[in-house]
Amino acid sequence: MTIQEIRSATVNADEERLLEEGLQSVEDAMLKVVNSDVTVLRDASQHILQAGGKRVRPRLLLLAYLAAGGTDVEYASPPGAAVELMHTASVVHDDINDHGVVRRGRPSVNAKWGRTFALLTGDFLFTAVYELMAPYGELNRDLAAAATGLVEGETLQAWAVKNNEFTRENYIRIIGLKTAALFKSAGSMGAKLANASEEVIEALSNYAYNIGLAFQIVDDILDIVGDEEKLGKTAGIDLEQGRGFAAVDGEAEDIMESVKRKLMSGNRLQEARDQAQGLVQMAIASLNVLPDSFAKQGLVDLANLIISRDH
Amino acid sequence: MTIQEIRSATVNADEERLLEEGLQSVEDAMLKVVNSDVTVLRDASQHILQAGGKRVRPRLLLLAYLAAGGTDVEYASPPGAAVELMHTASVVHDDINDHGVVRRGRPSVNAKWGRTFALLTGDFLFTAVYELMAPYGELNRDLAAAATGLVEGETLQAWAVKNNEFTRENYIRIIGLKTAALFKSAGSMGAKLANASEEVIEALSNYAYNIGLAFQIVDDILDIVGDEEKLGKTAGIDLEQGRGFAAVDGEAEDIMESVKRKLMSGNRLQEARDQAQGLVQMAIASLNVLPDSFAKQGLVDLANLIISRDH
Numbered sequence: 001m002t003i004q005e006i007r008s009a010t011v012n013a014d015e016e017r018l019l020e021e022g023l024q025s026v027e028d029a030m031l032k033v034v035n036s037d038v039t040v041l042r043d044a045s046q047h048i049l050q051a052g053g054k055r056v057r058p059r060l061l062l063l064a065y066l067a068a069g070g071t072d073v074e075y076a077s078p079p080g081a082a083v084e085l086m087h088t089a090s091v092v093h094d095d096i097n098d099h100g101v102v103r104r105g106r107p108s109v110n111a112k113w114g115r116t117f118a119l120l121t122g123d124f125l126f127t128a129v130y131e132l133m134a135p136y137g138e139l140n141r142d143l144a145a146a147a148t149g150l151v152e153g154e155t156l157q158a159w160a161v162k163n164n165e166f167t168r169e170n171y172i173r174i175i176g177l178k179t180a181a182l183f184k185s186a187g188s189m190g191a192k193l194a195n196a197s198e199e200v201i202e203a204l205s206n207y208a209y210n211i212g213l214a215f216q217i218v219d220d221i222l223d224i225v226g227d228e229e230k231l232g233k234t235a236g237i238d239l240e241q242g243r244g245f246a247a248v249d250g251e252a253e254d255i256m257e258s259v260k261r262k263l264m265s266g267n268r269l270q271e272a273r274d275q276a277q278g279l280v281q282m283a284i285a286s287l288n289v290l291p292d293s294f295a296k297q298g299l300v301d302l303a304n305l306i307i308s309r310d311h
Numbered sequence: 312m313t314i315q316e317i318r319s320a321t322v323n324a325d326e327e328r329l330l331e332e333g334l335q336s337v338e339d340a341m342l343k344v345v346n347s348d349v350t351v352l353r354d355a356s357q358h359i360l361q362a363g364g365k366r367v368r369p370r371l372l373l374l375a376y377l378a379a380g381g382t383d384v385e386y387a388s389p390p391g392a393a394v395e396l397m398h399t400a401s402v403v404h405d406d407i408n409d410h411g412v413v414r415r416g417r418p419s420v421n422a423k424w425g426r427t428f429a430l431l432t433g434d435f436l437f438t439a440v441y442e443l444m445a446p447y448g449e450l451n452r453d454l455a456a457a458a459t460g461l462v463e464g465e466t467l468q469a470w471a472v473k474n475n476e477f478t479r480e481n482y483i484r485i486i487g488l489k490t491a492a493l494f495k496s497a498g499s500m501g502a503k504l505a506n507a508s509e510e511v512i513e514a515l516s517n518y519a520y521n522i523g524l525a526f527q528i529v530d531d532i533l534d535i536v537g538d539e540e541k542l543g544k545t546a547g548i549d550l551e552q553g554r555g556f557a558a559v560d561g562e563a564e565d566i567m568e569s570v571k572r573k574l575m576s577g578n579r580l581q582e583a584r585d586q587a588q589g590l591v592q593m594a595i596a597s598l599n600v601l602p603d604s605f606a607k608q609g610l611v612d613l614a615n616l617i618i619s620r621d622h
Binding site: 036037097115116117120122123124126128131133138141143144145147150151152154155158159 | 348350351404408426433435438439441445451454455456458461462465467470
């Protein structure tokens with residue numbers, strides 16, 4: 001090995017260790033903030049958090065932080081925990097509205113504790129986000145905007161399904177709000193926590209927004225082709241309720257039949273995969289302004305993983 | 312009139328005008344932040360906000376701010392809007408769990424838009440709180456703690472009713488969390504926005520916490536003796552579901568009958584009124600550290616109004 005290679009390998013090992021420390025710190029921060037005296041809130045929160053989940057959002061935040069030159073992962077991990085808890089709050093409420101009974105391979109909070117406590121557990125996870133973020137000043141603007149976007153996206157989706165207006169235009173707007181906005185906040189907060197330049201903040205925000213869009217498109221593909229075992233949640237719910245990319249152009253009378261017909265006759269799934277692939281390529285291109293590092297490579301890998309994942 | 316009386320009257324008129332301006336600014340801030348592009352969220356939020364309500368919490372925050380020497384009500388009004396929206400979010404979700412169909416004299420969001428949109432509207436109001444508070448730095452700690460307390464109190468209440476553990480001890484804990492914590496945050500934030508001393512912050516926090524307890528006790532009394540017309544919400548729900556101060560000591564088998572028997576035979580209502588009166592007196596005593604002013608008198612009047620109100 002050349003000296004440069006040795007130095008590079010050492011830096012990589014350091015950054016890899018920091019990422020792992022950061023992810024552990026995210027887990028600790030989440031469990032600490034939900035450790036309520038009110039047993040049912042603590043139990044239900046631990047139930048959903050300890051079921052795992054991919055932790056894509058905090059990983060994204062930490063990688064963005066490290067790629068932008070940050071080194072204090074203890075400082076960056078509470079916002080990482082906050083983005084994951086925001087996502088978790090939304091899935092707990094989602095499972096009420098969608099009657100989802102399996103989530104992350106476990107009974108949903110709704111299935112196990114009933115609607116009243118599921119509603120309150122989701123609220124509690126929202127307030128936990130707020131508590132975690134209280135010390136982070138201006139960063140609250142980023143996450144507050146993402147939180148509002150998330151709720152707006154979920155609402156627009158429910159409205160579009162109910163009113164038979166699940167057009168392609170609405171679909172893009174919905175996934176931008178309900179998924180990509182929170183990804184974007186993870187990217188922008190990671191960059192800002194590292195005191196990055198405006199250029200780097202914008203690059204990491206764009207990267208994150210685009211992989212957020214791709215992530216949701218792939219999720220909707222998996223919702224059609226996946227099975228319950230792989231997904232760990234009640235598969236086909238999104239589809240049954242007329243959501244997902246395939247449910248476009250306003251037809252929703254017998255959406256399942258319509259979608260199946262289209263999948264048989266056309267190439268909608270391939271189109272969607274191509275679109276996700278294009279978004280991931282754009283996302284990776286945004287990273288050009290960053291110096292090479294383990295974390296930058298981690299962001300590239302994360303983007304590619306989003307396309308190749310099967311759950 | 313003496314010169315001192317004239318000066319005092321002028322100051323009072325200024326402070327009175329500032330309070331009115333602040334309350335108008337709170338209304339404006341609330342309507343602005345819920346002005347979402349997603350029509351159903353905007354409509355449902357406006358529906359519940361424009362139904363009125365007593366605005367006790369923002370009034371408390373603004374009076375605390377003015378009594379502590381603050382003069383920039385534009386600056387203090389977004390946190391005032393935030394405490395009112397936090398309360399509103401919780402009642403929207405409460406009406407889902409309690410099947411409340413009337414709220415503030417109008418159909419509840421749940422009754423008018425259905426459960427899915429009521430759940431999302433409540434979530435949206437929470438995120439509106441978060442957006443309003445994002446610029447307010449450390450104050451977020453106060454409101455985040457109150458928000459968590461609110462959800463914990465609602466949860467503890469639901470749990471106590473379900474498990475037949477609605478003891479007097481649990482009742483005090485519940486109303487401290489679900490009502491007094493948010494009042495306290497209004498008092499403490501008002502004082503902090505005015506850069507008050509630690510002594511004044513503590514006095515206004517204690518004042519607010521105690522009138523919060525009194526407010527909830529009186530609310531529970533009104534829930535028993537009130538009628539739908541006066542209350543503007545589905546009366547008796549709290550009672551039917553085994554909540555409220557009368558439902559103590561663990562009996563909940565046939566709670567309505569049991570409560571009625573007690574009210575006939577005993578003096579529970581009078582005991583509760585006395586307790587609320589004592590809390591209000593303590594609250595008013597806390598104000599001694601403040602110089603006399605229109606706003607201080609306003610806080611005294613607010614405390615007394617809480618006892619004397621009939622809706």
